[in-house]
Amino acid sequence: KAGVTQTPRYLIKTRGQQVTLSCSPISGHRSVSWYQQTPGQGLQFLFEYFSETQRNKGNFPGRFSGRQFSNSRSEMNVSTLELGDSALYLCASSSTGSETQYFGPGTRLLVL
C-alpha cells in the first residue's frame, strides 16, 4: 500500500495570509491526525478526524481548523498566519480500531 502523502511539501506565506494543507491517508485508513512540529515545542497534537467528524482537538487557537472528506482525505487550514506558525505540519493515519499511527512526510510552512 502507498504510504501517507501530504501536499504541498513546502510552502512560503506572509503574515496575515491563510493556508490549506492536504493529507491523503493510507488506503483503508479512516482516522487522520494532524501534528505541528517545531524545534521549541516538539510534536504537538492539533486534531484528529474519523469518518468526517472531528474526534479530538489539541490546545491550539481557533485559527487552526480542519476537515475530512468522505474518501478520508483531510485538509487543515490556518487563517491569519503568524510568524510562530512556521513549522513542519505532519499528518498521520491509522486503521479503524488501531492506535498505530503512520506519518506522512510533512508540509514545511515558512511564514515571513
Add this chain to the structure above:
Amino acid sequence: GENVEQHPSTLSVQEGDSAVIKCTYSDSASNYFPWYKQELGKRPQLIIDIRSNVGEKKDQRIAVTLNKTAKHFSLHITETQPEDSAVYFCAASSGRSGYALNFGKGTSLLVTP
C-alpha cells in the same frame, strides 16, 4: 491533559554500546506507548510500541519496558550502529475519544564509530 517527559535530550554512545531513553507520563489512563525514530528531514517512523497490559516487548536490538505503577517507560537499543543516529520520540495515548498522541520532546542520539 497528558504530560510526557523524556530524558536525556541528547545522548552520545560508541558503536556497539547500549542506549537507554526514559519517559514518564502523567495520565494514569494512558494505555498505548509508541516510540518513533526521526532522521533528519524525514518523517517519524514507528520503531516499537507497547500497550499497558504488557510489561516488556522486544524486537531484535530494540526493547521497550513499561512500569505502570511508576508511570514510566523506556527504550533500550543494544549493539548500537551509526545508522541508529536520529531523534527518538516517546509518546503516550489514553484512547479516550480518539488516538491523540502526546509526545516527549525527543532525544537526539549520536552513535560514533
